[in-house]
Amino acid sequence: MPTPTDPETPVIEFVDVEKRFGSNTVLKDLNFSVRRGERVTLIGPSGSGKTTILRLVMTLEELTGGYIFVDGEPLTHREKDGKRVAVSAKEQKHLRTRIGMVFQQFNLFPNMTVLENIIEAPIHVLGQSKSEATAKAHSLLEQVGLPDKANEHPMSLSGGQQQRVAIARALAMDPEILLLDEVTSALDPEVVGDVLNILRTVADTTNVTMLIVTHEMSFARDVSHKVMMFDGGRVVEEGAPEKIFSDPTHERTKQFLSAVLRDA
Amino acid sequence: MNTLTPLFTAQPSGEATGNIWDWDFALEIFPEILTAFIQVTLLVTVVGTAIAAILGLVIAILIRVLPTPLALIVRWAANFIRMTPIVVQLLVLYYGFTWMDPLLIGFIVFGIHYATYMSEVYRAGIESVPKGQWEATKALSMSAGRTWRRVVIPQALRSTIPSLGNYAISMFKDTPFLFVISVAEMVSVAQDLGAQTFRYTEAITIAGLIFLAASYPTALLINRLEKRLAYAN
Numbered sequence A: 001m002p003t004p005t006d007p008e009t010p011v012i013e014f015v016d017v018e019k020r021f022g023s024n025t026v027l028k029d030l031n032f033s034v035r036r037g038e039r040v041t042l043i044g045p046s047g048s049g050k051t052t053i054l055r056l057v058m059t060l061e062e063l064t065g066g067y068i069f070v071d072g073e074p075l076t077h078r079e080k081d082g083k084r085v086a087v088s089a090k091e092q093k094h095l096r097t098r099i100g101m102v103f104q105q106f107n108l109f110p111n112m113t114v115l116e117n118i119i120e121a122p123i124h125v126l127g128q129s130k131s132e133a134t135a136k137a138h139s140l141l142e143q144v145g146l147p148d149k150a151n152e153h154p155m156s157l158s159g160g161q162q163q164r165v166a167i168a169r170a171l172a173m174d175p176e177i178l179l180l181d182e183v184t185s186a187l188d189p190e191v192v193g194d195v196l197n198i199l200r201t202v203a204d205t206t207n208v209t210m211l212i213v214t215h216e217m218s219f220a221r222d223v224s225h226k227v228m229m230f231d232g233g234r235v236v237e238e239g240a241p242e243k244i245f246s247d248p249t250h251e252r253t254k255q256f257l258s259a260v261l262r263d264a
Numbered sequence B: 001m002n003t004l005t006p007l008f009t010a011q012p013s014g015e016a017t018g019n020i021w022d023w024d025f026a027l028e029i030f031p032e033i034l035t036a037f038i039q040v041t042l043l044v045t046v047v048g049t050a051i052a053a054i055l056g057l058v059i060a061i062l063i064r065v066l067p068t069p070l071a072l073i074v075r076w077a078a079n080f081i082r083m084t085p086i087v088v089q090l091l092v093l094y095y096g097f098t099w100m101d102p103l104l105i106g107f108i109v110f111g112i113h114y115a116t117y118m119s120e121v122y123r124a125g126i127e128s129v130p131k132g133q134w135e136a137t138k139a140l141s142m143s144a145g146r147t148w149r150r151v152v153i154p155q156a157l158r159s160t161i162p163s164l165g166n167y168a169i170s171m172f173k174d175t176p177f178l179f180v181i182s183v184a185e186m187v188s189v190a191q192d193l194g195a196q197t198f199r200y201t202e203a204i205t206i207a208g209l210i211f212l213a214a215s216y217p218t219a220l221l222i223n224r225l226e227k228r229l230a231y232a233n
């Protein structure tokens, strides 16, 4: 069972995933997969486990049961002689370099300049030359609309600018998978649109697989191929955004969407 | 402590002229006191601070990265050293390692003793680095070495510089303890000079002023360093 099941090898596959925090089971028997280049938005009420799913993929949380595959390879554990065996640190790092994440709170390194933030990992993790990484960083800064901020320190930038740098930093690693956890929630309303437009462009111009958690329903509708509605750590309903947003099947989804759309 | 009594009673005695302050005598003994200051007091403080600053950081990192049982041993050893008086540590090494140069004992004891204090400062500094910073390094697959060198230590240091500087000044003020292992540091030299002539006022005052003249710029330097480490600009 715990081998990738989809014939065309999904980029991400959850198999019987369980996540407990102490005695609190947050995810249980969770199975889903994401195809290459697919953009999937996770929606659902607070505490339903959306962030936890992203953090499990980024290996920021420990998986307490089941298996996660990235490109068909086990991310944290594999099954061996009927037992769950942890994969080596080296195997995990190899997969992790293909995954990037943008955080709600940006998490830029305040002691480095914008440029240093962006080139650190390409140079020291991917082994790029400094000139190569720097050239790429400048073009990414251009792409996110901050061509003249390379030598600034993050603290001197606005929240929206910091988040755009964080997006550039994640893209500099050429990730196969990009994880976005409520990346506009900490921003002033007037700059949310800028950040979302940059992400729309990334979606349009690259083939990066995206796992998105957002409360911006119009953004979700525009960029995602699939929307998954979670509640209590389970998938209630999934489908194309047009279907989920316009004609949800389940009562729980209807309630959630009407609450969200009313607040918006 | 008995030898200090004349200072407090200000009792002119022996060949004393009756003046409380004798400029000629003060100028005569000043070079000798200053030499002792530079060759011992300052040297022990600088070398001791360097050892303490580096070793303290190593201890703090070890406690953080070693597996629990080993980390506990390091922590217990550091607590033990911190909780024992520095005078006792000086004497133990002095009598236990008679072949060792007393000045070297001074470097080691002051360095290690203060390293245990500084490790606590570093520990607090490391803990003050937000969880999100660690998560960002992991999301970028940064190695443990780069994470510590480029992210955690620079950010931890920022909040620790003032406390580290204060410990350096406090070490400086502890150097007179070196007299218990017969190192001719500034205060004992001053005291000897006073004892030879029964004029303690000049000798001890000069020593005190030299302490002040050295601590004050150090405090200013720490202040500037603190500002330079601030992020914006």
Ligand SMILES: Nc1ncnc2c1ncn2[C@@H]1O[C@H](COP(=O)(O)OP(=O)(O)OP(=O)(O)O)[C@@H](O)[C@H]1O
Pocket: A021, A024, A026, A044, A045, A046, A047, A048, A049, A050, A051, A052, A053
């Ligand atoms: N580090 C943790 N320790 C203990 N419990 C946790 C931890 N992180 C998350 N949880 C719990 O896991 C559950 C799911 O949390 P999660 O953050 O994944 O929800 P979410 O769907 O992202 O919610 P929100 O929309 O509020 O961000 C919650 O009940 C939360 O309390």
Ligand SMILES: [Mg+2]
Pocket: A050, A051, A052, A213
């Ligand atoms: Mg969340």
